[in-house]
Amino acid sequence: MTERDELRESREQKLEQLLALGLPALPNRFGPTRHSAEIKDQYEALEGSVVRVAGRVMARRLMGKAAFAHILDAGGQIQLYFKLDVLGPEQFEYFKLLDLGDLIGAEGTVFKTRTGEVSIQVQNLVLLAKALLPLPEKFHGLSDIETRYRQRYLDLIANDETREIFRIRTAAVRGIRRYLDCLGFVEVETPILQPVYGGAAATPFTTHYNAFDTTVYLRIADELYLKRLIVGGMERVYEISKDFRNEGVSWKHSNEFTMLEFYQAYADYNDIMAEVEDMLSTVAQSVLGTTRVSFRGHEVDLSPPWQRVSIADALRRWADLDIESIEDLGALQEEAARRGVQVAPDTKRGVVIEELVGALVEPHLIEPTFLIDFPVDFPGSLLAKRKAGRPDIAERFEPYIAGMELGNGFTELNEPKDQLRRMQELNHETGENHAEVDWDYIRALEHGMPPTGGVGIGIDRFAMVLAGVDSIRETVLFPPMRPRETPRAES
């Protein structure tokens, strides 16, 4: 028999012994009156009063005729004090049959121990659920990354920092909704299963729609649907959506991720940038109590205004390269190569510039910065409108924090002919794995879309910034993992 089986058997035996005492156990309902954090925060008001708490046994210290335990609930940990005199022999025996990891309910009086820790002197105790498997070690916790992700519940039980990351993430999403709702934005839901995918540059997941016997794609963005709603007169819409991209994973890419997109009629990209910087700093302030964050080894301040740097200025400043004076593609490729940026000979101008920006500019964008005014022939500029008087420049921006791109926004292209031509050109160039032209979207534009500004923000990445973690997987409760044979639970 393995050690694990022995542990399980011992715990099952103790459960039977406990049940044999005939005291209440394993009720269908318990009904705690307080969380641990509340009791600690409001100690003065609660001292001496009776409370009911419930949680998981995290530590146990038996001392003959008395004992201490810590339980963990959604508000953190609180200490329980068990005394033979108070509980009586039967209930004290009941307590002694508990294991680390068991879920218990307790009723007792709030007091402070000699060392000043807020505790509960327990008068009544009930086992709510038995843990047949042992908890990770109490001092070092659980640090194996694979186990932390595959069995996230253990990570949440064992590691305070993990609970804090997800508190931050949830609070941030709530803050974003509150912010947009206050500005009159309407939250909507658009299709996840799409017959034509679009709105971003990515390979989709493909599946089959039985009812229509057609191929559909899991959305890579919701942009094109949200702008149809702008055409429909909704004026201010947003969606917080799970998007899916069938591509490689990295510290900042997850195949399944959460994106905020919002669109505002009669606005341009300057309006949207002002809202983005205000929204993100407002949310940081409400979630963390400060706009200063520590991320990827940098201390940065999210307070507005953020810097705005055009692509041309950025390359002049950090790459000593004036792209506006270099018209010849070959010359530009040479200049790129001289700066250590190698591109294939047939690479388009926009892509060469994109490579230059990635290699030479991004690392400098430490303080919150909007990179603005991208060349129109960037693939990523497909849905962005040309600048007035500068048909070669798209009114597009990307927010950066500590060198990481957080999103992508523009003055939306609302001219159907230009949009169609650009989609067809791109379609022609990209060959395999390209999106089809979305004719239904073109038709929507032909009905007239007001001048509109919009943006997509990676929520997981914003959570990384707020929580100060270096991997997107730390901000996703169940990050995608390669399937693995898991041991079946014994019945």
Add this chain to the structure above:
RNA sequence: GGGGGUGUAGCUCAGCCGGUAGAGCAUCGGACUUUUAAUCCGUGUGUCGUGGGUUCGAGUCCCACCGCCCUCACCA
């Protein structure tokens, strides 16, 4: 997909030049009525990721495979 790293007890880790696998915590038994990484006495613990190979002998060396991490590539 390429390169690098890693996988040993439930958890956190050690294991030298190839010679019968170790510690702490957890577990189990005992003492202890304000402890808190409780303490003290005693006790048990293994598919060394999987499969091959070399060897008298492999956790250790070699090969392949698997998982995970980092990195590069891919990424309208």
